[in-house]
Each structure stands twice: as C-alpha cells, then as structure tokens.
Amino acid sequence: MRMKDEERILVERVLAGRHDAFEPLVLPYRRALVTLAYRLLRDWEEAGDAAQEALFKAYRHLARFDTGRSFRNWLFQIAVNEARDRARRRGRETASLPELAGRGPAGDDPESGLRSAETRSDLLACLDALSPHEREVFVLRDLQEMNIRDTARTLGCSSVSVRVALSSARRKVRDRIRERFPHLETE
Amino acid sequence: MMTCRAARTVLPLLAGGDLPPRKARRAERHCASCPGCRAELAGLRRAREMMRAASAGDPGRDLGPAAWGLLMDRIARDRAERGPAPASVRGLPALRWAPAAAALVVAIAGGLLVQGLRPNRPPLSIPEGPGFEAPLPVAAAPQILMPGQAPAAGGSYARAFTAGAPRPVAPPAPQDTIVVTFVSQETGLTVNWTFNKNFEWKGGTK
Numbered sequence: 312m313r314m315k316d317e318e319r320i321l322v323e324r325v326l327a328g329r330h331d332a333f334e335p336l337v338l339p340y341r342r343a344l345v346t347l348a349y350r351l352l353r354d355w356e357e358a359g360d361a362a363q364e365a366l367f368k369a370y371r372h373l374a375r376f377d378t379g380r381s382f383r384n385w386l387f388q389i390a391v392n393e394a395r396d397r398a399r400r401r402g403r404e405t406a407s408l409p410e411l412a413g414r415g416p417a418g419d420d421p422e423s424g425l426r427s428a429e430t431r432s433d434l435l436a437c438l439d440a441l442s443p444h445e446r447e448v449f450v451l452r453d454l455q456e457m458n459i460r461d462t463a464r465t466l467g468c469s470s471v472s473v474r475v476a477l478s479s480a481r482r483k484v485r486d487r488i489r490e491r492f493p494h495l496e497t498e
Numbered sequence: 499m500m501t502c503r504a505a506r507t508v509l510p511l512l513a514g515g516d517l518p519p520r521k522a523r524r525a526e527r528h529c530a531s532c533p534g535c536r537a538e539l540a541g542l543r544r545a546r547e548m549m550r551a552a553s554a555g556d557p558g559r560d561l562g563p564a565a566w567g568l569l570m571d572r573i574a575r576d577r578a579e580r581g582p583a584p585a586s587v588r589g590l591p592a593l594r595w596a597p598a599a600a601a602l603v604v605a606i607a608g609g610l611l612v613q614g615l616r617p618n619r620p621p622l623s624i625p626e627g628p629g630f631e632a633p634l635p636v637a638a639a640p641q642i643l644m645p646g647q648a649p650a651a652g653g654s655y656a657r658a659f660t661a662g663a664p665r666p667v668a669p670p671a672p673q674d675t676i677v678v679t680f681v682s683q684e685t686g687l688t689v690n691w692t693f694n695k696n697f698e699w700k701g702g703t704k
Binding site for chain 1 (some may be wrong): 507510511513514516541542544545546548549550552553555556557558559560561562565566568569570572573574576577
C-alpha cells in the first residue's frame with residue numbers, strides 16, 4: 312500500500328515547519344493507533360500513553376519516512392515498537408489476564424453474546440493465550456487486516472516467521488474460544 | 499492427494515486466505531473429501547471470524563482532547579528547542595552518514611600510521627628464486643626465517659621457503675619515515691603526509 316497524495320502534501324507541510332498540518336495527517340489513524348496499542352497491552356491508559364509517544368516519535372522522525380511506503384503502516388510500526396518496549400519494561404509479556412477465569416458463558420444465544428460489549432472484550436482477551444510475537448502477528452494480520460508482507464515489515468521479521476506465528480496463533484485462539492465459549496464456537 | 503497430516507499443518511493459513519492459490523486448492527480438495535479436516539477448517543474460520551467481529555464491533559478509544567493537547571505542547575516545545583525542522587537531519591539523506599564516514603576515515607588513517615610505525619617490521623622486499631612462496635604475515639611478533647628453517651609455533655610466517663636455491667631474506671631495514679597517501683577517487687587529488695619514526699609531522703604534499 313502506497314502513500315496517499317493528500318498525505319504526501321501534509322507530510323511536506325509538516326516538514327516545511329507547519330506543525331499544524333500534523334493533526335490532519337494523523338487524525339485518521341489516531342483511534343486505530345490507540346486501539347492497536349490496547350490490543351497489545353490490554354490497558355487503555357497505557358495504550359493512550361503508548362499512542363501519544365508513538366505520535367511524538369512519528370513527528371520527530373517524519374523526515375525519515377519513506378514516502379513510497381504506507382503512512383498508516385509506518386505509524387503502526389512505531390506504535391507496535393512502543394507497545395513492545397512498554398510490555399517488556401513492565402514485564403507484562405508473561406502476565407495473564409485472570410478476568411475470564413471466574414466468568415461463565417455470556418448467554419445462550421451466540422449472536423446476542425457477540426453483541427454484548429462484555430463478551431466482545433472477553434473474546435479479545437483470548438489474545439492472552441498468545442506469545443508476544445504471535446499476538447502482534449495476529450493483531451496486525453487478522454484484526455488490522457494487514458497482509459503478510461506488511462505485517463512482516465512492520466514487525467521487522469520475515470514473512471516465514473509471520474506465517475509460522477500466524478498458524479500457531481490461530482490454533483491457540485481457536486482452542487481458547489473452544490475452552491471459554493463452547494456455546495459460541497459451535498453454531 | 500494431500501494427507502490429513504499435511505493438511506492440518508496448512509489449515510490455519512487456509513482459514514485466513516494466506517496460502518498460495520495452488521496449495522490452497524490442494525488443501526480445499528482434501529477438506530472436501532475429509533470430514534475431520536473440514537470440521538477443523540470450519541472451527542478455525544469460525545474462531546477467526548469471531549475475533550474479527552469482536553474487534554470490529556469494539557469502537558476502541560481515541561486520544562482525548564487533553565492528551566492531544568499535551569502531545570501538541572510537547573511537539574511545540576521540541577520544535578522550539580530543535581528549530582523548525584521536525585527531524586534531527588534534514589536535507590540530503592547522504593549527509594546522515596557523514597559523521598560515520600569521517601570517523602571511519604580517521605580510524606583507517608590511524609590504523610595505517612600505527613602499522614607503519616611499528617618497530618621490527620618484516621622487510622617489504624620479496625626475494626626472488628624458484629620455489630619461493632611469499633610469506634604470509636600473521637598477528638604474532640615478526641620472525642625472519644632462513645631456508646629450511648621451520649617456523650616456530652606462533653611465528654610470523656605461515657609459509658617459508660619450500661625448495662630451490664637458498665636465498666636468505668634481507669634483515670629488516672630501519673624505517674625512518676612513513677608516508678601516508680590519500681587519493682580522492684572522485685577528483686584524483688593526492689595528499690601525502692610524512693612522519694618520522696617518532697610520529698613527528700614532517701610535512702605534506704599535494
């Protein structure tokens with residue numbers, strides 16, 4: 312995915328010293344950045360901090376951005392690195408979220424279950440079954456709908472590594488859903 | 499025909515459309531005739547769809563006005579401290595490498611000087627004669643070998659004379675001066691720096 316023309320113009324404006332052009336440049340991705348950081352960190356407050364830091368770094372290093380690339384993917388790359396650093400610093404990589412453990416099925420009707428915000432959140436907590444790398448791959452490929460090549464580039468690894476992690480992640484997510492939500496998994 | 503074992507390894511990628519078309523067709527053909535693998539594939543697809551639906555249905559959160567304001571303040575402060583450009587290096591991308599290139603040139607020049615001024619250097623002249631093999635210096639202290647003499651362990655020559663008329667290697671000549679020459683590949687400009695054995699600058703020529 313290449314950069315859009317309007318984004319290129321905004322980048323040039325920011326580089327020319329008009330930092331008011333930065334807001335319209337990043338606004339379309341701001342919410343996605345916070346949400347991406349949340350999927351990786353499972354903490355909204357920390358996700359907000361990570362997104363803020365990622366945006367600051369994006370501003371500071373905008374001159375290094377290769378305009379042949381997708382601006383969104385570049386921002387995501389910075390956000391993933393930031394979230395990864397924070398997770399590492401705070402030792403959250405091995406932490407598990409216990410909130411699902413004591414919670415029973417959300418309801419008997421799968422569709423009503425999926426409509427419930429609580430169940431959506433619980434479903435997404437199945438990501439905790441994944442290793443940090445698997446989680447990054449799964450979030451970027453399956454939830455953010457990046458292709459394999461862009462996912463690999465964003466994470467700084469090979470496409471083969473992405474495929475291997477993705478296979479494992481999909482299996483683990485399926486197993487976790489089966490375990491926690493048998494009423495949802497079987498239609 | 500794909501076996502169940504082979505199919506199971508690729509089903510997670512097939513579930514997300516991440517297999518090359520040919521491999522995907524083979525896996526799908528297998529699933530069409532294998533209820534177990536078909537159920538496995540359906541389970542993987544269903545789980546993936548549920549996660550995607552949960553993610554898409556979750557509106558997420560944006561940075562609040564306060565957080566955005568803080569970010570803009572930070573950017574403004576950074577801009578005031580570093581000047582109008584948002585990055586540390588603007589302009590020609592090649593200039594980013596200039597400091598590293600300069601350091602490399604200094605390191606190479608320093609290495610040449612130290613190498614050139616090292617005492618007891620082996621002679622630079624290569625003796626002539628049949629069967630002579632050029633000595634290969636290694637990192638230990640220099641050692642002059644006579645014909646037929648085996649190199650000592652850790653000696654400075656990997657090879658010595660192997661055959662032919664005996665011809666002693668000349669003793670090392672004292673190295674009084676060292677000249678370092680820099681040649682620009684772009685302009686052809688040549689600069690010579692001359693030092694004496696005490697590393698004292700003796701002049702330079704162009």
